[in-house]
Amino acid sequence: MRNHVSVNTGFALLAALLVNAAMAAEPAKVWTGKELAYDNKMGNCLACHAMPTQADAAQPGNSGPPLIAMSARFPDKAALRAQIWDPTVRNPETYMPPFGKHKILTEEQIDKVVDFIYGL
Amino acid sequence: MKKIILALAGLGIVFGAVAANANPEADRMKIVNYLEHRNPDVKFDNYVYGALAFDADAKSQYDSIMDFPPFIGVIEQGEKMWNTPFKNGKTYAECMPNGGKMIAGNYPVYDEKLGKVVTFEDLINDCRVKNGEAAYSYSDMKTMGVLTSYARTLSDGMKMNIKVDGPSAQKAFDDGKMTFYKRTGQLNFSCANCHLDNATNHLRSEILSPVLGQAVHFPVFRGGENLVTLQNRFVGCFKQVRQVPDKEGSTRYNNLEYFLSYVSNGLPLKASVFRK
Numbered sequence: 001m002r003n004h005v006s007v008n009t010g011f012a013l014l015a016a017l018l019v020n021a022a023m024a025a026e027p028a029k030v031w032t033g034k035e036l037a038y039d040n041k042m043g044n045c046l047a048c049h050a051m052p053t054q055a056d057a058a059q060p061g062n063s064g065p066p067l068i069a070m071s072a073r074f075p076d077k078a079a080l081r082a083q084i085w086d087p088t089v090r091n092p093e094t095y096m097p098p099f100g101k102h103k104i105l106t107e108e109q110i111d112k113v114v115d116f117i118y119g120l
Numbered sequence: 121m122k123k124i125i126l127a128l129a130g131l132g133i134v135f136g137a138v139a140a141n142a143n144p145e146a147d148r149m150k151i152v153n154y155l156e157h158r159n160p161d162v163k164f165d166n167y168v169y170g171a172l173a174f175d176a177d178a179k180s181q182y183d184s185i186m187d188f189p190p191f192i193g194v195i196e197q198g199e200k201m202w203n204t205p206f207k208n209g210k211t212y213a214e215c216m217p218n219g220g221k222m223i224a225g226n227y228p229v230y231d232e233k234l235g236k237v238v239t240f241e242d243l244i245n246d247c248r249v250k251n252g253e254a255a256y257s258y259s260d261m262k263t264m265g266v267l268t269s270y271a272r273t274l275s276d277g278m279k280m281n282i283k284v285d286g287p288s289a290q291k292a293f294d295d296g297k298m299t300f301y302k303r304t305g306q307l308n309f310s311c312a313n314c315h316l317d318n319a320t321n322h323l324r325s326e327i328l329s330p331v332l333g334q335a336v337h338f339p340v341f342r343g344g345e346n347l348v349t350l351q352n353r354f355v356g357c358f359k360q361v362r363q364v365p366d367k368e369g370s371t372r373y374n375n376l377e378y379f380l381s382y383v384s385n386g387l388p389l390k391a392s393v394f395r396k
Contacts, residue, residue: 040324047324059325063318088308095318097307104306 033116036109043105043113048096053120064096070120081114144284144293148383151316155330159320167333168387170395174320174327178396185394191269191341195392198270201263206251212271215247224275225336225389228282228378230289237292237374241268241349258351258369265347269339272391280336280389282382296379299372300331305363314357326396335381336388340395348395350377 037043038057048064051057074080083090085100099105105113155167162173172179189195202220205211213219227240238246241264245255256264284293303310311331314323319330338350348356351368354376358365366373 061322061324063321063323063328095309095313097309102306102308 031109031112033112033114036105036113037116042109043099045113045117051120067117067120070117074118077114077118080118081110084110084113084117142290142294144290144382147297148385151332151383154316155319155332159330164386165388167330167384168336168390170329170333170337171320171327172395173333178327182394185344189341189394190344191347191392191394194266194341194347195270195273198266198268201267202270206248206253208251210251212244212247215250216243220271221274222278224272224391225278225280226282228374228381230284230286230292230378232286232288235288236371237378239369239374239377240272241369242374244268244271258349259355259367261347261349261352265339265349265352268349269341269347269392272339272389275389276391278389280381280384280387282378282385284378284382292375293379293382295372296375296377299376300379305358305361307361309361311357331380331383333384333387335377335384337390337393339392341392342395344394347392350380 031039031042034054035042037045037051040047045051045067046057046060048061050060050062050066052066052068070080071077074083086098087094087096088098088101097104099113100107100110152164156162156164159174166173169179169182172182202212217223224240227243228237230236231238239258241256241258244264244267249255256267258264284290300311303313314328315331315334319328321328335350338348338353340348340353342348349368351373354373355365355368
């Protein structure tokens with residue numbers, strides 16, 4: 001089990017390096033929370049979640065629940081952030097990627113995504 | 121919704137738990153029963169259509185494209201390669217069991233003497249080498265890809281018929297099964313996450329094909345022109361989930377193909393087909 005985890009971390013680090021290298025080549029872009037949530041190389045939340053209140057949330061996937069009325073469903077914003085940072089805490093078998101734990105997004109980017117999602 | 125997903129995740133645990141149990145038929149039936157339970161309206165044979173079996177519009181587009189496939193020229197080129205004798209005058213047909221007809225569904229086989237899984241592509245290369253020709257690279261779509269786009273049509277209609285006999289074969293099968301079920305990579309996905317637990321769900325606009333039927337219809341022509349072999353598709357899915365891919369023909373991919381092909385036992389082969 002421990003071995004398994006370290007292999008995963010190895011992959012994650014490698015992938016993170018690749019991503020960072022790719023990003024370094026472009027002029028640094030300042031993303032908005034919405035862009036981070038939509039972009040298929042960043043959050044790509046739309047791959048799995050519809051956002052019924054967003055008219056431009058085109059062709060969303062349906063493997064995750066629609067993201068709507070989030071501030072009512074997550075009165076504690078920290079719990080919402082925790083869900084995005086590492087959803088495997090709440091459900092070890094979840095299919096949703098651990099955006100913070102695996103460094104798919106930076107801490108600052110996750111804060112922006114949370115702000116955006118909280119308003120849905 | 122959440123209940124359903126949690127229930128699915130529960131099944132995921134069950135799938136994971138059978139890892140220690142050496143019974144390929146039980147592994148296959150778990151997958152078949154799970155998919156049939158989830159999709160009671162889909163006939164077993166229709167799993168050969170992959171994602172298209174779950175999208176009537178895409179399926180009718182497929183049907184009309186398959187009437188006049190834009191990639192027929194590539195298959196004819198493969199036919200020419202197949203019929204062109206080697207420098208020593210021998211042909212593929214003379215070198216292969218049953219003249220190369222109705223055999224692709226037996227592959228991959230586990231070869232006890234070699235101590236490894238042998239794919240249909242290995243069989244082709246074995247012929248080439250025995251007859252004094254250089255082996256093709258499995259990742260070269262212009263040679264191996266084009267040749268198999270025809271060679272596999274010679275087995276159209278044959279039912280997939282993979283065997284796992286003996287402890288060494290079982291080990292290779294289990295290795296493929298592990299690759300299918302184990303989560304890895306930055307995005308923490310397993311193949312099973314997408315092609316079993318979430319099969320028929322949408323990932324953005326793409327319907328996820330079920331693992332059942334994936335191995336019977338390769339090569340495919342994506343967008344009608346882009347030739348993709350089965351293991352080339354593995355490379356694509358590895359990249360998509362930010363895992364470092366192997367080269368086609370690696371032991372890991374051969375074992376994965378062995379597992380994936382076994383899962384499709386009983387389904388009719390069909391090469392080469394259109395995919396979106």
